[in-house]
Amino acid sequence: MYTLIGLTKTRTFRVKWALEELGLPYTQRQAPPRSDEAMEHNPSGKVPALIVDGATLTDSTAIITYLADKHSGITCKAGTLGRARQDGFTHLILDELDAVLWTAARHSFILPEEKRVPEVKESLKWEFARSEAVLVAQMGDGPFLMGEEFTIADIVLTHCLDWAIGAKFGISQSRLREYLKTVHARPAYIAARAD
Known part of the structure; x- marks a missing residue:
């Protein structure tokens, strides 16, 4: 356990x-x-x-x-092209979405008040929306990042998109809004949300 x-x-x-x-x-x-x-x-x-x-x-x-x-x-098996593509998605999400959201959170409530620069949030929202478009351009036709296969990259992406909604960044790409409907319906997602 x-x-x-x-x-x-x-x-x-x-x-x-x-x-x-x-x-x-x-x-x-x-x-x-x-x-x-x-x-x-x-x-x-x-x-x-x-x-x-x-x-x-x-x-x-x-x-x-x-x-x-x-x-x-x-996950895709380590050492495969699928795994390299999956890892590419994961790192893109961490670098371009998660990092932007984390910076916004730091300047909203984490840093000492005298260190915060609240004005930075507008440029972060712009950067987030630009990164959404880059991500969507790399997605295939399936319901998940890796097509028909749900992977850990989908977990990281969904968490970031949920976070963006909660932080009032919103989701600019309709493809990602549809994607969220699909992943939010997964039984494991629903179970994990229940506390």
């Missing part, structure tokens, strides 16, 4: 969803970022953390990659 540390409303959701997709048993400890429990498992205080056989793994994308590889699901 895995032990998942972190609040579902954080990037912890990515790991929780992967565990649900893979049908793996886990317990979750709802530790907020920078709480004593979060700091115990990650000196940065960031969540999620996953306890595996007494070891602690950190970083949501590293954790879901480990789980997918270990349990041979929701």
Whole structure:
């Protein structure tokens, strides 16, 4: 059994969803970022953390990659062209969507107030919309990033798109709005959202 540390409303959701997709048993400890429990498992205080056989793994994308590889699901096999394409999507999402949302969050409520530059959010929204168009141009015809196959790249993308909606960035691409309807209907997504 895995032990998942972190609040579902954080990037912890990515790991929780992967565990649900893979049908793996886990317990979750709802530790907020920078709480004593979060700091115990990650000196940065960031969540999620996953306890595996007494070891602690950190970083949501590293954790879901480990789980997918270990349990041979929701991923293309390492060393294949499919995996290289999947990893390309994952890194594009992290670099161009997640990083923009994280910067906006830092300038909204994370940084000390005197360090925040709220005016940066408008340029970040523009950058996010531009990156959406780049992503859509690379998507194939299937319902998911990798066509008919749902992978961890879809988990990271969906989390970022949900985050963008919550942060009032919105979704500029109709293809991504339709994509969200498809992934939001997945039973594992629904189960992971339930607390």
